[in-house]
Amino acid sequence: MHDLRDRILAEGQNLGGGILKIDSFLNHQLDVGLMEQVGEEIARRFSRYKPDRILTAEVSGIVPAAFAARALDNIPVVYARKHKPITMSEPVYIEVAPSHTKGNEVNLMVSPEFLHSGDHILIVDDFLASGRTIEALARIVRNAQAQLVGISVVVEKSFEGGRLALEHWGVPIESIVEIVDMRDGKITIAN
C-alpha cells in the first residue's frame, strides 16, 4: 500500500495534538480507487479468519469497510449509528466512545437484527488512535455473543497506544499504514 502512504505524506496535514487531516481522500472527499485498494488489502489480510460480517462505525469507516466486504465475497457490513434514526427499532446494543475529532462523547448503536450470536465479526475503521472507538465496537460484538475475529484500520497512530489497549481481545490487529510519530509538525510513517 505504497499509494496510501504516499498520499498521507503528500496531502496529510499534521494539525497538532495528534490530529491528522486526510480530508482529501478519506474523511471528507473520497478517492474511491484508493479506498478500493485499501479494502482489497484488508480482505487479503483477514480472509483466512473467515469473517462473515464487518462491523464499522459511521462515518469514515464505512467506505473502507464496504470495499473490504466486496473483496470478501460481499459479506454484509453493519455500521454502528451515532444518532438514532426513527427507523432504528429498540432495543439496541449501545456503547459510549469518545470522539477524537469532535471533542465529545458519542453513542454507538447497533440493532440486534444485524448482529447475531455466533457471527464471525471483523471490525474495520478509518483510524486507530487511543482504541476507544474500537473498544466500544468490540464490546458490542461481545454483548451480542458474536465472535470477534480481527480488527483492521486504515491508519494507525501507534504512538497513541490503541494497539496495546485492544490486545486483551486476543485477535489480530492490522493497520494499512502506521504513523509512529507526529511531534514537531512531522508525519513519520513506519516502513
Next chain:
Amino acid sequence: MHDLRDRILAEGQNLGGGILKIDSFLNHQLDVGLMEQVGEEIARRFSRYKPDRILTAEVSGIVPAAFAARALDNIPVVYARKHKPITMSEPVYIEVAPSHTKGNEVNLMVSPEFLHSGDHILIVDDFLASGRTIEALARIVRNAQAQLVGISVVVEKSFEGGRLALEHWGVPIESIVEIVDMRDGKITIAN
C-alpha cells in the same frame, strides 16, 4: 434494478408517516453487492452528462455514491458533513436541511477545498422525499459556482413531491426505485 425493487418489497417496513425502513441493505446493514449494482445503474444513467465529481450527504448516501463514482472512472466523491470535525478548515459552505428520520434540522457543510467553480457535479443520495436535503446540496453547488449536472437517488417517494420541488434546477432527476404510495401500511412501487 429488479433486485432493489424485490428487496424493498420483501424487507422494507412501512413505519407510517411516509417512513420506509430499509435497514437491512441500505441504512444500517449494507448489502454491498446490491449497492454496487445501484452505483453502476446511477453511472449508466448519468455518464452522458460527464460529471467530474459526486456530492452526497453523510451517512447513507455515501456508499451508493462511492460505487457510482467507481463506475464513473473513479471520480471523487465529497460527502457533506453534518457535524463539523476539528479537521475541517473554515470557511465552509453551509446550508440547513431538515432530517426526515431524526425529526430535527441538520447543517450540511462542505469545504471549498473540494468543490470548485466550474466543477460538474452529480448529486447522489439515498432518498428523495420532500427534496429538502437535496435542495440544500444543490444550493451548496451553486454557492461554489460549480455546475449541477444531475440528481440521482436510490429510492424516491414520489408522493412527497420532492421531484417537483427540485424541478427549478433544470437538471435530470433519476431514481432507481420509485415508491408511489405508502398509505394503509402498503408499499406500492411504480413499474
